[in-house]
Amino acid sequence: MQVEVTVNGQPRTDEVEPRLLLVHYLREVCGLRAANVGCDTTSCGACTVLMKRADEGGTGRGVGGGGASVKSCTVLAVQANGQEVTTAEGLASNGDLHPVQAAFRQEHGLQCGFCTPGMVMATVGLLSENPNPTEDEVREGLEGNFCRCTGYHNIVRAVLAAAEAGAGREVDA
Amino acid sequence: MSILGTRVLRTEDPRFLTSGGVYTEDVVDERLDGACHVFFVRSPVAHAKILSVDVSAALEAPGVIAAFTGADLADLPPVKPAPMFNRAMIRAILPADKVRYVGEPVAIVVTEQAYQGEDAVELVDVDYDVLPAVVDFGSAADNDVLLYEEAGTNVAATFGDPDALDEHLFDDCEVVTTRTILNQRVAPAPMETRAGAAAWGEDGRVTAWIPNQGAQGTQGGLARLLGLKPDQVHIITPDVGGAFGAKFGADPEHAMIAWVARQLGRPARWTETRYENLVAMTQGRAQQQTITIGGQRDGTVLAYRLEIVQDSGAHLRIGAMLPSLTILMTPGPYDIPRAESVAISVVTNTTPIGAYRGAGRPEASAALERAMDLFAAEIGMDPAEVRRRNLLPKFTEPHRTKFGALYDTGDYAAALDKVLLAAGYDELRKEQAERRARGDTVAMGIGLASYVEITGMGDGEEQPPQENATVEVHPDGTATILTGTSPHGQGHATAWAMLASEQLGIPVDKITLKWGDTDLIPEGGGTGGSRSLQHGGSAVRQAAKELIEVARERAADELEANPADLRFDVERSTFEVAGDPDASVPLASLAEEERLFVRTIFTAPGATFPFGSHVAVVDVDTETGKVVLRRIITVDDAGFVLNPLLAEGQRHGGIAQGAAQAFVEEVVYDADGNPLTASFADYPFLSATEVPSFELAEMQTLTTYNPLGVKGIGEAGSIGATPAVQNAVIDALSHLGVRHIDMPASPQRVWQALNAAKENS
Numbered sequence: 001m002q003v004e005v006t007v008n009g010q011p012r013t014d015e016v017e018p019r020l021l022l023v024h025y026l027r028e029v030c031g032l033r034a035a036n037v038g039c040d041t042t043s044c045g046a047c048t049v050l051m052k053r054a055d056e057g058g059t060g061r062g063v064g065g066g067g068a069s070v071k072s073c074t075v076l077a078v079q080a081n082g083q084e085v086t087t088a089e090g091l092a093s094n095g096d097l098h099p100v101q102a103a104f105r106q107e108h109g110l111q112c113g114f115c116t117p118g119m120v121m122a123t124v125g126l127l128s129e130n131p132n133p134t135e136d137e138v139r140e141g142l143e144g145n146f147c148r149c150t151g152y153h154n155i156v157r158a159v160l161a162a163a164e165a166g167a168g169r170e171v172d173a
Numbered sequence: 174m175s176i177l178g179t180r181v182l183r184t185e186d187p188r189f190l191t192s193g194g195v196y197t198e199d200v201v202d203e204r205l206d207g208a209c210h211v212f213f214v215r216s217p218v219a220h221a222k223i224l225s226v227d228v229s230a231a232l233e234a235p236g237v238i239a240a241f242t243g244a245d246l247a248d249l250p251p252v253k254p255a256p257m258f259n260r261a262m263i264r265a266i267l268p269a270d271k272v273r274y275v276g277e278p279v280a281i282v283v284t285e286q287a288y289q290g291e292d293a294v295e296l297v298d299v300d301y302d303v304l305p306a307v308v309d310f311g312s313a314a315d316n317d318v319l320l321y322e323e324a325g326t327n328v329a330a331t332f333g334d335p336d337a338l339d340e341h342l343f344d345d346c347e348v349v350t351t352r353t354i355l356n357q358r359v360a361p362a363p364m365e366t367r368a369g370a371a372a373w374g375e376d377g378r379v380t381a382w383i384p385n386q387g388a389q390g391t392q393g394g395l396a397r398l399l400g401l402k403p404d405q406v407h408i409i410t411p412d413v414g415g416a417f418g419a420k421f422g423a424d425p426e427h428a429m430i431a432w433v434a435r436q437l438g439r440p441a442r443w444t445e446t447r448y449e450n451l452v453a454m455t456q457g458r459a460q461q462q463t464i465t466i467g468g469q470r471d472g473t474v475l476a477y478r479l480e481i482v483q484d485s486g487a488h489l490r491i492g493a494m495l496p497s498l499t500i501l502m503t504p505g506p507y508d509i510p511r512a513e514s515v516a517i518s519v520v521t522n523t524t525p526i527g528a529y530r531g532a533g534r535p536e537a538s539a540a541l542e543r544a545m546d547l548f549a550a551e552i553g554m555d556p557a558e559v560r561r562r563n564l565l566p567k568f569t570e571p572h573r574t575k576f577g578a579l580y581d582t583g584d585y586a587a588a589l590d591k592v593l594l595a596a597g598y599d600e601l602r603k604e605q606a607e608r609r610a611r612g613d614t615v616a617m618g619i620g621l622a623s624y625v626e627i628t629g630m631g632d633g634e635e636q637p638p639q640e641n642a643t644v645e646v647h648p649d650g651t652a653t654i655l656t657g658t659s660p661h662g663q664g665h666a667t668a669w670a671m672l673a674s675e676q677l678g679i680p681v682d683k684i685t686l687k688w689g690d691t692d693l694i695p696e697g698g699g700t701g702g703s704r705s706l707q708h709g710g711s712a713v714r715q716a717a718k719e720l721i722e723v724a725r726e727r728a729a730d731e732l733e734a735n736p737a738d739l740r741f742d743v744e745r746s747t748f749e750v751a752g753d754p755d756a757s758v759p760l761a762s763l764a765e766e767e768r769l770f771v772r773t774i775f776t777a778p779g780a781t782f783p784f785g786s787h788v789a790v791v792d793v794d795t796e797t798g799k800v801v802l803r804r805i806i807t808v809d810d811a812g813f814v815l816n817p818l819l820a821e822g823q824r825h826g827g828i829a830q831g832a833a834q835a836f837v838e839e840v841v842y843d844a845d846g847n848p849l850t851a852s853f854a855d856y857p858f859l860s861a862t863e864v865p866s867f868e869l870a871e872m873q874t875l876t877t878y879n880p881l882g883v884k885g886i887g888e889a890g891s892i893g894a895t896p897a898v899q900n901a902v903i904d905a906l907s908h909l910g911v912r913h914i915d916m917p918a919s920p921q922r923v924w925q926a927l928n929a930a931k932e933n934s
Contacts, residue, residue: 034193114414151829
């Protein structure tokens with residue numbers, strides 16, 4: 001089947017098998033390997049990306065506002081037809097880290113890095129829905145993203161720091 | 174001001190945050206062009222004879238290139254146990270006759286595309302003659318069913334003589350209490366599962382990309398499995414997405430990928446699914462412990478005994494020798510006049526046990542700290558007071574225990590006092606008393622653990638711990654470090670650069686760290702047992718210092734001065750002649766005509782012994798059994814802290830994994846050996862909602878074993894947190910008559926313990 005997907009701002013048209021998952025489309029067809037596969041039950045969130053309908057216009061909430069976070073292992077590539085997808089590769093602009101990425105570095109919110117792209121995208125999605133979350137809301141919001149290294153402590157601090165820095169505020173594209 | 178001891182942000186991070194790490198599955202390399210994909214058919218039964226394996230239907234499936242069975246791989250040498258184990262427990266890399274656990278590979282399918290293999294493995298038809306399974310490791314030594322008939326027993330190893338226990342050990346004790354407890358099996362579950370890729374060169378060498386904790390050990394391991402010499406194996410270590418002890422060496426799957434690549438004359442790749450990871454990656458802990466503690470009503474502990482049954486799983490991996498480390502740490506931080514410890518390791522029809530964060534030491538700590546609390550409850554004394562009365566006094570000269578461990582430096586009581594103060598212990602006890610008095614159905618518990626652990630071990634006393642490093646300064650003012658350690662999240666690239674920067678005056682972001690390539694770095698001990706900074710970091714520092722001396726000679730030639738008259742200005746990374754500021758030469762320029770590098774080996778006098786104390790505060794709902802971890806406060810003293818950011822990160826991760834074992838995580842099998850926790854939907858992997866933010870108190874007692882004064886910090890959190898949280902849950906219910914709950918303290922176990930206590934009262 002043919003799909004038209006805008007990936008990190010670049011429109012593409014690809015021929016895909018109907019059963020191809022979005023995460024495999026991103027990794028193998030688009031060559032974007034930041035999103036990882038960490039499980040086979042939609043539990044871990046290492047594959048989290050942002051997705052929104054292209055006709056929603058350019059005013060996604062939050063800096064780099066790219067829609068809602070989805071686990072790309074649980075979306076078929078064909079379901080992304082006509083959508084805009086943003087991955088961790090598409091978040092930084094002009095070489096500057098996105099405020100969420102910068103906060104993860106500042107607060108040491110990553111160690112081995114495997115969960116990180118998904119965790120960052122989940123955070124961007126979370127802050128776009130709730131720009132000023134409490135610690136409990138951050139923990140609830142990231143319950144579907146597993147990390148084995150950090151004990152979540154510095155991830156939570158990073159999300160709160162990113163919120164403080166205004167990463168979730170409304171922006172106009 | 175020295176950069177050492179400061180919070181330097183990680184140089185690794187921008188790459189991880191933007192393009193993502195390059196893990197084994199992500200590796201693009203021309204040697205892997207056209208690689209086929211390897212899939213394993215895994216046994217669905219725990220114990221069976223293999224009657225037949227029919228791959229014919231799979232060979233007809235789309236994209237299938239080849240399929241292999243155990244008979245095809247008969248040219249690979251059998252896997253023989255290490256000398257300390259029962260030598261008859263020999264197995265094949267791909268068994269042809271018998272399977273011994275659910276998840277053991279029985280056939281290989283090779284396909285053009287990865288997804289084709291997922292379908293094709295379903296088409297392999299294996300006929301099993303199912304045998305009774307040994308699942309309960311506490312009774313495995315009864316030998317009713319044998320995993321290895323040739324061995325005549327399920328006992329793989331014995332530590333100490335279980336028949337020579339001192340029957341008078343507790344004779345003079347006013348109080349003796351004993352209990353058999355479970356240190357349950359847990360899954361390391363790094364976020365990156367296992368993976369591998371292999372390609373053979375025309376020179377007959379295999380290059381293998383494997384996520385690992387030490388390329389040089391992996392090289393030796395893979396060579397052994399393939400029947401090759403180590404120099405015929407070239408290991409490359411891509412980014413590693415977490416390991417926690419479970420990615421040491423090479424696994425049978427890695428040997429099979431290499432075998433397939435050789436057989437087909439084509440590179441081969443493999444990435445396991447999470448299901449495979451949860452049934453076939455080695456798992457951790459899995460000890461049954463019988464603890465007996467005795468002493469006086471004044472709180473003095475006189476005697477302690479620890480008897481261990483270690484579940485090794487179906488194959489003899491590192492797990493089978495874990496009791497040796499547990500036994501070594503039997504008395505922990507306490508001055509116990511008489512202590513003894515014995516163990517057996519047994520094989521069972523379950524996933525093999527290996528190392529998991531702490532590897533044998535958390536088990537020692539969990540047993541001892543439970544024993545301390547049982548003793549405290551028996552004599553009706555506050556657990557903090559019992560600990561204080563029995564801790565070894567502060568020492569600055571090494572202390573030799575009866576179990577052979579040589580503790581380097583320690584001040585255990587200070588760590589306890591510090592954590593009690595940070596926790597507000599007296600206030601917590603007051604709050605607990607108030608809530609009990611008003612009959613709160615949510616019971617509050619306060620748990621303690623004091624520990625000492627061993628890090629950076631060498632290979633016995635004859636082989637002191639060592640690590641090598643190479644530091645090279647380049648003409649453009651950058652530097653490269655080669656290390657025999659192997660980071661997988663710890664931040665070595667930043668930390669090792671800090672150490673070199675401090676000596677060379679080259680900024681951290683101009684220093685590149687390389688590791689994990691055996692052609693580039695033929696020797697190294699890797700990263701595990703919390704060894705890296707104390708040995709690998711010390712080697713980097715030593716190499717950089719030696720490099721300055723090599724450079725000094727060159728600078729002296731260049732400046733026509735006496736080397737002794739030269740001063741190295743670290744701030745400017747420049748040599749200058751004393752008293753003549755105009756006569757100077759930058760360090761980097763001394764690398765212009767001839768490479769400027771030093772390789773050195775750091776040797777430590779021995780292992781170091783970090784220590785600490787943890788306090789956990791929990792709420793336990795006595796109606797539902799649900800445990801909420803409210804606070805965890807820790808003192809983890811690992812000597813000098815090079816980079817607080819990184820050290821805290823190590824503590825956080827360890828605390829979370831330790832707490833997870835206490836009340837969340839467990840690998841479960843049914844009576845037939847079927848794993849019931851073989852996906853992340855079933856294995857209760859700790860999530861962000863189950864832990865609070867952690868409260869860390871600082872304490873630094875330097876070691877004299879290395880010039881930095883550092884000990885290991887990687888495993889401390891998991892060693893202290895598990896017993897602290899477990900003790901807190903039991904403490905919450907102590908007024909209701911509960912004395913023990915096995916881990917994890919799940920709602921069901923808590924509820925059962927409460928009901929049992931009610932029936933007994």
